[in-house]
Amino acid sequence: MDNSPRQNPLPVAETAWREINxxxxxxxxxxxxxxxxxxxxxxxxxxxxxxxxxxxxxxxxxxxxxxxxxxxxxxxxxxxxxxxxxxxxxxxxxxxxxxxxxxxxxxxxxxxxxxxxxxxxxxxxxxxxxxxxxxxxxxxxxxxxxxxxxxxxxxxxxxxxxxxxxxxxxxxxxxxxxxxxxxxxxxxxxxxxxxxxxxxxxxxxxxxxxxxxxxxxxxxxxxxxxxxxxxGLVRSCAGRRTLSICAALSAIKARIVALKTSDDSMGAPPDLPGYRPDMRLAVLGIGWGHGVPRHLDASASVLVRGRRASIVPPIHLEHLRIDVTDIPEAMLGDEAVLLGSSGGDRITLPELARVWKTDETGVACGPRESLRRIDVAREFKPNQQEGE
Structure with a gap:
């Protein structure tokens, strides 16, 4: 799957953005x-x-x-x-x-x-x-x-x-x-x-x-x-009434802005979760300055070319790291999906809320103005899972 900027011309000048339906x-x-x-x-x-x-x-x-x-x-x-x-x-x-x-x-x-x-x-x-x-x-x-x-x-x-x-x-x-x-x-x-x-x-x-x-x-x-x-931020859409609704925040994405394989000249890996010798690291152009929490659940990951890549702490003002050792085809400019779909996988709004240690409303209201909004119109099925 090609996630290069050429396949996604709308936000080509952005390192990070959110999509609103x-x-x-x-x-x-x-x-x-x-x-x-x-x-x-x-x-x-x-x-x-x-x-x-x-x-x-x-x-x-x-x-x-x-x-x-x-x-x-x-x-x-x-x-x-x-x-x-x-x-x-x-x-x-x-x-x-x-x-x-x-x-x-x-x-x-x-x-x-x-x-x-x-x-x-x-x-x-x-x-x-x-x-x-x-x-x-x-x-x-x-x-x-x-x-x-x-x-x-x-x-x-x-x-x-x-x-x-x-x-x-x-x-x-x-x-x-x-x-x-x-x-x-x-x-x-x-x-x-x-x-x-x-x-x-x-x-x-x-x-x-x-x-x-x-x-x-x-x-x-x-x-x-x-x-x-x-x-679309109510956890359950069923009560005495059942309504067909869909999440308006459909995606949060960032681009890979740096990519390298670690080696001995960089010194020993930091004594933090996720680091290991000879790992392939990608840096995303999104950080806590965009509204990503500074402290995420240890299971936090993103999607790159339809595959999961773990987020490696800590989160910085404008960047975060991911481990793409097992995604050798990852390249500069690729999209990383924090919320939404890539290939056959999906990170839903409830899942992102869990790793961000908040709820769905907290995710929707958490991003700062620096995380640009892009308006999209997508077909969706009523009552589909938030974040689909």
Whole structure:
């Protein structure tokens, strides 16, 4: 199999890159839309630069696919999404403060309010604001407690500059260490009934993101805000709902930039795992400066010409070593696949997450801007293994 640069002209000038399948994101969105139906709005969560896939490009794809709104955390993501989706609502999750009021006005953003101090800071700006009130149902993170929700809503209602457009929560990810999803939602349900009876229920109610969307269809309410699910980063796509999704991060690759066989003139091999006399070493143009963890599992390997080559520690800022002693045909410029397929072998997203000592979301969000994104469109089978 020829993996020379001539066979891969797109990233020929790059020593390392990642491949993003934007068509997979659009397909994942359609699966979510089919699951929740047309009566439930979808706020596409694009935090952390759309899970490493590029907030602007993803927003453009999802806007065209019909996403109702977007959720972001950073000002940079808000700017990218607004440019890509001029007419779509953008919900700012907790993060920015009143100092960003000009940005909020200029980009027509909806802010999150998590408590009275939070509200007071924004009121001091004197600016008219659209807000979603966030409730903490047991996540122990941002959000007003259920006991203080009514007072906060009363305060918002007393201010002519505040328009409450929605109320939302994110359910706990503590597993058995925290309350169950039904227990958390049960803390909110009586309050919603009271607000509805008083004619004060905000237009949009949202508590369901990726995991709860799969396991608790009854929590769809007026809107859902999936994030990881849109990018194929949910470990299991089956719950009470089964969705056909595919990972958007389809490959991480690097080129061989140096190649040599060791000899006695280099001194004795370092007393580290993987080194041996007369070994053939290849150096890849990727390192921890691109987002590869500095400490990998001992089983970490890459694919070169369809065969496994072990990674030899340590990892450097811009380089890492691999042992290609058993791949004599390896040559300068060859692709090494950290994630994806080569020949008949494949390194999947779950496998890479294991050797990187993280999870699938950690892999997707780990690469730095120096690891260039290349957009690809590939045919894929629904529910195929992540990284295929």
């Amino acid at each position: 934007l068509s997979a994101i659009a397909s994942n969105y359609r699966a979510v839309r089919a699951a929740v139906g047309q009566g439930t709005k979808i706020f596409a969560c694009l935090k952390q630069d759309a899970y490493g896939c590029g907030a602007g490009k993803v927003a453009s794809v999802l806007s065209a696919a019909g996403a109702d709104a977007f959720g972001v955390v950073s000002a940079a993501d808000a700017l990218a999404v607004r440019e890509a989706a001029p007419g779509k609502p953008i919900l700012m999750y907790p993060g920015i403060g009143p100092d960003a009021v000009d940005l909020v006005r200029d980009l027509d953003l909806t802010i999150s309010i998590s408590g009275e101090e939070d509200l007071a800071g924004w009121l001091a700006t004197g600016a008219p604001l659209k807000v979603f009130v966030k409730v903490d149902l047991g996540f122990w993170r941002a959000g007003v407690s259920p006991a203080n929700l009514r007072r906060l809503l009363d305060l918002c209602a007393s201010q002519r500059s505040i328009a409450v457009a929605g109320l939302y929560a994110h359910l706990s990810e503590f597993g058995d260490a925290g309350s169950s999803a039904p227990e958390q939602v049960a803390r909110l349900s009586p309050l919603l009934e009271e607000l509805k009876a008083a004619g004060r229920l905000p237009k949009t109610i949202m508590v369901s993101s990726s995991e709860s969307l799969l396991h608790h269809p009854e929590f769809d309410m007026g809107a859902v805000d999936p994030g990881a699910l849109l990018f």
